Amino acid sequence: AGCSGGIHPDLLEKTKKHPCYSAEAHKQYARIHLPVAPKCNIQCNYCNRKFDCVNESRPGVTSEVLTPELAKEKFQWVKSVIEDLTVVGIAGPGDALADWVHTKATIEQIKAGNPDIIFCLSTNGLLLPEYAPEIVELGIDHVTVTINALDPVIGAQIYKHVLYQGTHYEGVAAAELLWKNQEAGVRYLTERGVLVKVNIVMIKGINDGHIPDVVKKVKELGVFVTNIMPLIPAPGSAFAHFPQTSMQEVNQLRNACQLDIQQMRHCQQCRADAIGRIHEDRSQEFRMCHRPAAS
Ligand code: SF4
Numbered sequence: 415a416g417c418s419g420g421i422h423p424d425l426l427e428k429t430k431k432h433p434c435y436s437a438e439a440h441k442q443y444a445r446i447h448l449p450v451a452p453k454c455n456i457q458c459n460y461c462n463r464k465f466d467c468v469n470e471s472r473p474g475v476t477s478e479v480l481t482p483e484l485a486k487e488k489f490q491w492v493k494s495v496i497e498d499l500t501v502v503g504i505a506g507p508g509d510a511l512a513d514w515v516h517t518k519a520t521i522e523q524i525k526a527g528n529p530d531i532i533f534c535l536s537t538n539g540l541l542l543p544e545y546a547p548e549i550v551e552l553g554i555d556h557v558t559v560t561i562n563a564l565d566p567v568i569g570a571q572i573y574k575h576v577l578y579q580g581t582h583y584e585g586v587a588a589a590e591l592l593w594k595n596q597e598a599g600v601r602y603l604t605e606r607g608v609l610v611k612v613n614i615v616m617i618k619g620i621n622d623g624h625i626p627d628v629v630k631k632v633k634e635l636g637v638f639v640t641n642i643m644p645l646i647p648a649p650g651s652a653f654a655h656f657p658q659t660s661m662q663e664v665n666q667l668r669n670a671c672q673l674d675i676q677q678m679r680h681c682q683q684c685r686a687d688a689i690g691r692i693h694e695d696r697s698q699e700f701r702m703c704h705r706p707a708a709s
């Protein structure tokens with residue numbers, strides 16, 4: 415109803431158990447990010463590739479990368495300890511679609527025995543035109559796409575390169591291609607009832623003035639919520655010398671954009687292997703080297 419546009423009521427019901435989308439659920443339900451996708455196909459200037467993808471994760475210790483089989487084992491172990499686990503997300507540590515074979519296998523294997531789990535993934539969107547049909551077919555109904563710019567001149571300052579179908583793109587051409595694919599991919603998903611969230615990294619002096627346009631445009635594409643996030647300059651990245659955007663600045667921009675579309679405000683930019691409720695991270699407790707021996 416109201417601002418929720420074309421989202422099916424059943425999906426909205428389900429979303430109430432997704433801690434990232436529901437302010438109520440985030441105190442009650444837990445999520446697990448399974449780090450099965452280490453590769454990436456673009457280079458963001460704020461990323462140094464040693465840390466988890468900022469699509470969904472704050473710079474921290476690099477997570478262990480798991481095969482789909484180990485990821486399923488980890489899911490089962492965590493589920494047996496944390497009963498109110500409702501969401502399995504794939505958020506890197508690279509791009510979930512750049513490693514689609516692993517992402518897909520992980521979701522298929524877990525889904526087989528767990529029909530009630532909500533699956534979500536996060537991506538830079540470059541490969542959405544290729545994989546959006548499979549995403550829909552697999553029943554992944556929550557997708558996060560990081561879109562930092564529509565204007566390729568601005569995008570060219572954010573992305574160092576894009577590698578697409580064997581060709582290396584830079585500058586304006588890279589940014590143009592990335593946005594074209596993001597736009598087509600997001601539209602495909604929202605038209606099929608997938609709930610899409612757009613993450614936007616706020617980089618002062620580069621895209622801050624442009625973000626309201628991004629928000630308006632993705633709203634037009636049927637996006638459910640936008641999540642404006644502060645730049646956390648990763649050491650060793652091209653933006654390492656940039657100031658970290660303050661939460662006050664982020665909140666001012668969120669308030670302005672709230673007029674167009676609802677804003678996510680409790681996202682914690684969790685690591686690619688985050689486990690538990692949003693305000694806790696039990697990833698250390700569930701390192702695979704600590705898992706109980708199979709009996
Ligand atoms: Fe890094 Fe993610 Fe950007 Fe890839 S999409 S370069 S992993 S921040």
Ligand code: SF4
Pocket residue numbers: 433434445470471503680681682683684685688692
């Ligand atoms: Fe939820 Fe944000 Fe954490 Fe993803 S990064 S699990 S959206 S709180």
